[in-house]
Amino acid sequence: MLRIAxxxxxxxxxxTRQLFTDAGLEIRxxxxxxxxxxLGGIFEAIIVRAQDIPEFVADGAADxxxxxxxxxxESGRCLRAISDLGFGxxxxxxxxxxxxxxxxxxxxxxxxxxATSFSRTASRYFAEASLEVTLVPVSxxxxxxxxxxIADIIVDLVSTGSxxxxxxxxxxxxxxxxxxxxxxxxxDATPEAxxxxxxxxxxxxxxxxxxxxxxxxxxxxxxxxxxQLSEAKRILPGLNGPTVIDIMNGGQFVAVxxxxxxxxxxxxxxxxRAIGAEGMLVTRIERLVP
Numbered sequence: 001m002l003r004i005a006x007x008x009x010x011x012x013x014x015x016t017r018q019l020f021t022d023a024g025l026e027i028r029x030x031x032x033x034x035x036x037x038x039l040g041g042i043f044e045a046i047i048v049r050a051q052d053i054p055e056f057v058a059d060g061a062a063d064x065x066x067x068x069x070x071x072x073x074e075s076g077r078c079l080r081a082i083s084d085l086g087f088g089x090x091x092x093x094x095x096x097x098x099x100x101x102x103x104x105x106x107x108x109x110x111x112x113x114x115a116t117s118f119s120r121t122a123s124r125y126f127a128e129a130s131l132e133v134t135l136v137p138v139s140x141x142x143x144x145x146x147x148x149x150i151a152d153i154i155v156d157l158v159s160t161g162s163x164x165x166x167x168x169x170x171x172x173x174x175x176x177x178x179x180x181x182x183x184x185x186x187x188d189a190t191p192e193a194x195x196x197x198x199x200x201x202x203x204x205x206x207x208x209x210x211x212x213x214x215x216x217x218x219x220x221x222x223x224x225x226x227x228q229l230s231e232a233k234r235i236l237p238g239l240n241g242p243t244v245i246d247i248m249n250g251g252q253f254v255a256v257x258x259x260x261x262x263x264x265x266x267x268x269x270x271x272x273r274a275i276g277a278e279g280m281l282v283t284r285i286e287r288l289v290p
């Protein structure tokens with residue numbers, strides 16, 4: 001049984017739980033404070049802090065982990081991110097106060113003090129930029145540090161940037177873009193890895209990715225006249241073009257099926273109606289396996 005480390009709280013935890021539920025792997029724990037749970041009766045979940053997940057995976061306490069790329073990078077452990085799940089999007093950024101005069105990386109003076117909880121990543125970034133800085137470790141609320149005079153700039157996670165603006169700060173540079181990733185030990189991602197465990201990991205990744213892939217897509221079915229199939233193909237390119245099926249006693253009509261983006265479904269239906277399509281049906285997709 002695979003042991004999977006997942007975040008215990010926050011937006012990352014909520015979206016991870018929803019992903020497993022949508023993949024048919026509902027998290028069943030014995031209580032809100034339980035540190036372990038069953039995943040659909042197939043896998044075991046370890047519910048821990050997102051920042052601890054890289055350590056759990058690297059040390060072998062978990063076979064697989066789901067956490068942010070920023071935390072994987074900061075851990076410095078020998079890990080391999082094998083899938084980008086796309087949610088939990090944010091960026092690790094350098095920021096300074098509006099009145100500091102710092103508008104770009106070039107404006108940061110040598111010896112600047114940097115408040116951050118991402119000491120390893122920040123140190124490597126500034127070293128590569130040939131900037132000598134003094135790190136000021138903080139565990140949270142880095143935005144207050146420049147106002148208290150304990151740091152000149154900060155390195156912190158930014159999502160919308162509203163927190164920086166409220167605290168009179170602006171982004172100076174982006175260190176990395178982060179999203180939720182599926183992570184394993186580096187040796188488990190090699191051809192020499194344990195074949196049974198690797199097969200189970202591949203099946204898990206495939207199941208989760210199929211759910212992610214289906215989001216934002218819809219399955220559309222419509223009856224289209226045969227002489228309008230070229231136009232239907234233009235309107236419904238689908239994944240590999242629309243599927244065309246003969247209808248029993250359909251006469252001049254055939255059934256056309258395709259996967260289409262949900263965001264444009266209104267326009268798609270309007271265009272199909274314009275070429276005389278009938279009997280249109282749009283449904284949600286739970287999984288999409290290419």
